[in-house]
Amino acid sequence: MDTPSHGGELLRNKELQTDVNCPFCHNEETRVLDTTPDLRGGVRRRRECEHCHKRFSTYERPVTTLPLIIKQDGTREEFDREKVLRGIRIACTKRPVSADQIDKVVNGIETALKESTRQELPAWVIGDMVIENLKELDQVAYIRYASVYLPLDDVKALRDEIDRLLLEG
Ligand SMILES: [Zn+2]
16 A cells, blocks of 8 residues: 555656656656756756666756736737837836836736736736836836826826826926
């Protein structure tokens, strides 16, 4: 009878071995000699083929699945980092916002999506996150972005926001 605490570990090792074929003789049985984690959350495994005894390494990287983005017309698409980046860059044209700052905004959004347990998210969630970030970075970029991405109902709120800014300035 299997001891449950051991069973999982054995199965995992077996999976590791059968997942990888020897690149020299294509034998399925390989032995893991050592496992080294790398800085990006992956692991490098040194292996030896049980058949020809040649050695090779494999790299495993964790794959994170981002939630699908639900567009306004109801269709779904993959999160498009470049698209978000483009939108922010346009809003920041000729503003004192560095490429590095823009990158950080997009990275933050990507991380939030990775950490989300949702399978799908409406596109406005991303728009809102961008708006919140731009609000702190640059007021003009924020208004530009918001005026393009906010639904019409919110344009009045936006006008109030502009009035508030004018009063403050
Ligand atoms: Zn081999």
